[in-house]
Structures are given as structure tokens and as C-alpha cells.
Amino acid sequence: MTTTITVNGEPRDIDADPGTPLLYALRNDLGLLGARFGCGVGVCGACMVHVDGTPVPSCDTPLWSLRGKSVVTVEGLSPHPVQEAFLDGQAAQCGYCVTGIVMTAAALLERDAEPSREAVMSALDRHLCRCGAQQRMVEAVLQAGRRDSDSDSDSDSDSDSDRSSGTGTEA
């Protein structure tokens, strides 16, 4: 059975059981491998994507629930100031949890351009990082927030326009 959903701005037909978790469709049908399998029950955050701008774990979100909705994956978001800040701060070790964390951080910054440390930690609390890179990741998100706000007053910045094109598809 075919389910049509919007992924990174494009309508995509997915021929699979409508109960199939989005993550498998992204990785195997659409070749979007940036969302990663971690637990299969939506508690580790490695598979996070945006659904209508809200971070949602794709591993336990069935295709049928996404009809008429807009999914953005890390491929649709990239490059994003949060990613730049992660690389500047070398805020990762194995990196497997990072793309999910980037998705949640980007959604947070969309809501709150300059979040407090507490707000960042609270937003990222639904993610697990086993390597122990949390401190650097929190710093990177704070850094991206500051950079993002700076670039608001300097709207020609490349990264800012990239980000707009990445998330503009959600509207």
C-alpha cells in the first residue's frame, strides 16, 4: 500500500505497510540515512526528525500518521548553525547520537533563539549520549544560539540563508 508524505519539501510515495515506522522508510526507501536506529521505542533520540517543525522520534512513528504532514530530516536541515557549532566545539565522540540531537537543538532554537543553559539541557534530556560528550553539546547549542542571533542582525550570512532554505519547507 502506498502512503504519500512530504519529506524535505518533496511529496514522496512510500510503498509499505502503513504501520511501518517512518525510520525504515527514510533509511531504506528514501536513502536518507542520517536518522539512526537506537532503541526502536522512541526513548534514545538517535532517530529524531521534525514533523511539522516538532522533534519526533521516527522509529516509532507509523507512516499512516504522517499523511498531510511535513517531515524534515537532518539531510533537509543541513547545513545548520548547530552543526557548525558542533564541529567548532568538537562536540561528539562516536557521533551516532548527534544527528538526532541536532534536530532537537534546531527546533529549540527555532522557538527560542537564545535559550538558557537550563532550557538546552531540558530539551536535550530526551536524548542519550553514551560517550559522555554532553557538556560540549550543550555548549555548542548555546554557541549556535548566540551565533544565530548575531546573524539575525546581519542577514546576509550564508549559514542563515542555508538554514532558512532548510526549514522553509515546513510551512
Next chain:
Amino acid sequence: MAALPKDLAANPILSRWITVHRDGTVDLRVGKVELGQGILTALAQIAADELGVGLASVRMRAAGPDGPDEGVTAGSMSVTDAGAAVRVAAANVRALFAGRPFAEHADEVDLDVPADPDVPLNAAGALVGRDVPRLDLPDKVYGRPRYLQDMRLPGQLFGRVIRPPSRGAALVSVDYPTDLTVVRDGSFLGVIGPDEAVVVRAAEALRAASVWREHDSLPDENDLGKFLRDGPHEILAVADDGETPPPDDATLTAIYSRPFLAHASIAPSCGIARWTADDHVEVWSHSQGVYPLGRAIAGALGLDPGNVEVRHVEGAGCYGHNAADDAAFDAVLLARAVPGVPVQVLWSRQDELSWAPFASAMTADVIATLGADGRISSWRYDVFSQGHLARPGYAGVPGLLAATTLAAPADYPAAVDPSAASGHGTMRNAVPGYDVPRRRITGHRLLETPIRSSAMRALGAFLNVFAIESFLDEAAERAGRDALAYRLEHLTDPRGRRVLETAAEAAGWGRSLPEGTGLGIGYARYKGRGGYCAVVARVAADADVRVERLTIAVDVGRVINPDGVRNQIEGGAVQATSWTVRERVRFDRRQVTSVDWLSYPILRFSEVPSVDVTLVESPGDPSAGAGEAAQGPTAAAVGNAVAAAIGVRVRDLPITTDAVVAAIDRMA
């Protein structure tokens, strides 16, 4: 004539390591693998400096059959061993080109020659000692396919294994009609198909349709001390000064313990295999050692080791012997049913937490005497543990999980321990780094167990350092001394004293703190010969127990990448904090019950301490690894800080809020 570095002596032909291309770029093949620790970047820095080229000219090639055999990537030895080998190999290549440009002379210079150990080394490089960004991180941060889990070979099928419900369970029957390929060999059961989601559902249906014969085999998880002490044991006598304790000195005793711990990587383990002929298989794995894995697979299936080609592809964080090798062998077994077709196997979260090898539970008894001056006058230490080494090929068996469930099952004896030369397992850091007389230090390795244990970061050092450093605090308190001053009274090694003093000063040791907040210190030199690390933990205990801050000083000799060292120390300390205050593998008498992130919780973002790392420079000393230096000292610092904060000592890990409350109740 100088000797070649160990790994280069084992693989002396330069072309095994290095290829120079006509465009002037260089391929560097190493046997050590990227586990999230940044080793490929550090080795690229070393190579580029010795070759006299920029970092962009060096391409790091993952370990595989074309590259050198460097055993396993373990024990914090990669910079020491591979770094030394790469440096001399690269210096040889540079010497063979003798100043001629790489690009123009790539075809003329013969690298099929053995390395010369006496080649002059380049003293001043531009890259070693600098914060070079990790080469692999851009792919990982931007979500480009890079992990084994992301690999999609042409025609690749997906496989899942239905593991037994409990240890030793035997598959009696399975009745589930399906169009997919079902593989059964004894109690090994798996399913293969083209659609991953369909295969996952089929695996669940097969699980529901399978009947197993089970029995209770596990020890009482609430009395692991008895289980570990009952034996039978191998006795590991590592120090005996042969003197009896001074009879008039005060005796102090304590018992410490830790439970079984899980690797709990964020990604479940993965393996890919393709049989290219009846007797030839290609394997892709995030194993710590592609050659040892290939030999173990060959041994398990009676193949020529040369016909099992294992290539490394990065996985998620690896903290020791996890299920990577098992998943590779699962793929080999499943792919045998579909000759010529690659099969990717991914473990489930539940299997990852319950079937991967665990870090052994351990318990240690310390009996020491204190002289009239308060100093330690004798030291008796007995530690009880399962072994810490059950890697592929250990003890002459495959060491691969699925091999034990086949119709002709392989034996899987209790884990052994690494040799003294490799830094021990149970006895790693069992000998205190302090000046302590009249020592008798003995290990007791359990020889029979139903629980599979193997290497996890720091091995026995985590519990041994926790025990020794907790005891130092208890002795200092008895002697009426400050914990830092007491350590320094017993420590002459200047590098050890420097990290202790540096961490203490940075943490504001001796300053007054709010009620319910305490500082604790922990120190060790990893393996007694690796990196020095001192940790000061700040813990607040009111409604719950929170590790607020870790202040760390570390000396790992010649530093290749300072930020890489900081990152490893930070991560090691945060992970060790999680082990110390949260983690415990749970089981009943039949099966492991901590099978998800709710039943095996690890520290979350809002719970991790802030970490401040100072690198104490010691550039004249050889490089030591950083990945395992902080774990033991962190556990000890946290335990000592809890005692300082509330006056109660918890000697059994994990130090959860419940454990602290129970300890307070026992005191009252």
C-alpha cells in the same frame, strides 16, 4: 641498531602501511580502528608530520585485509603502539623519497621493502601537539552515511537473529510459515529478507512461535559477593612482600564492590557478510580487531583464515568487547543461506543490553594497618572477579555468541585475563601506586560462571582504584589527616604528585562548602605505567545525590592532539560517573531483566556533571593513552565526595540515592 616499534616489527613491509599516489597524496593503512575516540585523526597527524606533508594529503584507510595486523584496538595502547609504528614507517617513506616530490616519483620508489629502525625521525612537526579537528566528524554531524549500520551493498538483504529467551535455553521447535528465508542451526535462529521492517516483524513472529527449553542458571543478583567468592578460582598473586603486619598497629578493613555493567552503546551492534564461494566469506564489522575476528570465524567454521576477509567500518561508540564480533558472526551464519548476497544483521536494543558481554562484577577486601604516625604500615588486598577477556579466539575457542548455540555448539569457558604484559585484567591497578610496605595483593578469578564477561574500559582498574582510593580516604580519616595531604605523604612519584596537586588546586581543595556538599579526590596511574589522572568531584546531596562537577588533571606524556585528550578524559569521566551512580545489570535466576533504557538507565543531559580538564605537560615522556585513565579515579572521587558531603560511605556501587539513604539508615 634500534628495534622497530612492536607493530612495525610484526608488519615490517612499508607498502603494508603506506601507498604514495601520483597526485602526491598518501594512503595510510593501520590496524587500529576508529571507535569514536579519534585515533585515525591522531595517527594522521603523526604520519603527516613524518612525511612532511599537510593533513589533507593523508587519507586514512580503515583496517582490513590489505593493511597491517595490529591485533585489537584496546587497552589505551593505540597512540603508543600504532603511533610509534606509523611514525617510523612514515619516516622511512620520507627517507626513501630522499627529498624528491611524492607526485613525480610515486611510481619509482619501491615501498615493498622492510622498514629501517634507524631512520632519523622528524623532531619538529607542524601537526603533532595541535588541536586538529577530527577527520570523521563532519560526515557524522551532517548525517552522511558512514556507519556500518548505514552501509547498503548492491542486493543487500536484512537479517535478524532470534536470540534464546535465557542463558542456556535450547530451541525445541518453531512453527511460523513465511516467504522469507529462515535459518536454523541448532538453537541459532534467524530470518532474512529484502525489506528491513518486514524482517523485524517476522523476527518477532518467529520469537512468538518458538518453543524453548529453559532452566535457571544465574546467581542471586543481590548476593554477588558470595557468587564471586565461592569459586573455584585461579589465584593471581601479584605482590607479596613476605612481611607480617606490625602487631601493635591499628587494623582497618573494608569491602568494596561493583555489579555487572553493560557497554550500552547508543547503536545496537551490526555486521555484514557475503559468501563469495563455499569456503570464502567477506565480512564488514565494527570489531576492535579485524584480523583476530577473521581468525575466530575461520576457526568456528573450519575455514582457512585467509578465506575470511574482515574489513572495518565504523560503528557507534565502543568501550570494549561489545557485541560487534557477535553480530559479524551472525551475519556470516545468515548469509551462508544466500550465497553471493550480502546480509546485514542489526541487533535489537534488548539483545544489545542483555546478550553482549558484560563487565564483570567484582568485590575487594582491604585490610591495612596504620602505624603510630598514621601512615599505612601494611596492606593486604584480595579481589574477586570473573575474567576480563573473552574476545574472539580467546582460550582456543571462537568466543562468538552464536557459535555456542549451533547444533554442534562451541564451548564458551569463563573469561580469562590479559597477561601482566598487557596490564592484567582482574589485577589491573590492584597494586596501589603509593609507597606502601608489607604488601600482599591477590586476585581470585572465577573459573566457572553462566555470565559472559569481557573487556570494558579500564577492566579491573575501575573497581580496584575505587577500592584503593576509597580506602585511602577512610585511612586518612582514621589518621586525622586531610585526604590530599595523606595521599601526598604516601606518594613520591613526581608526576603523580603533580596531577594530584593540580586537580586539587583547580577544584579549590580545602575551601569551605555549603552544607550537604562535599569534595572528594581520586587518583591513579593507569595500569601502573600509563597516564596519570587525578579527579576532584563535587557532590551535592539533599533530596538526591548529584555529581555537580569533576575537576581533572591528567598527564599522558607526549600529547598528539590536546583537544582529543580532553575529549577522551571528559567522556571517560562522564561515563564513569554514570557507572558509579546509576548502572547495574539486573537479572533474575533465569534471564537478564535490564533490557531497555528504563531498566538500564544511564546519565541524562540534565544529570551529567560539568567537567574541567587540565593537561599537565610532560612532552619528554612517551605518549600514553587517555581513554581509560579517568574511570577509576572518577568513581573514587565521587564516592569520597559523597562521604564528605553527608558523612556516610557507600562501598557498594552504584551509589544511587537509594543506596545513600540505606547507608544513612544503617548508621542511625
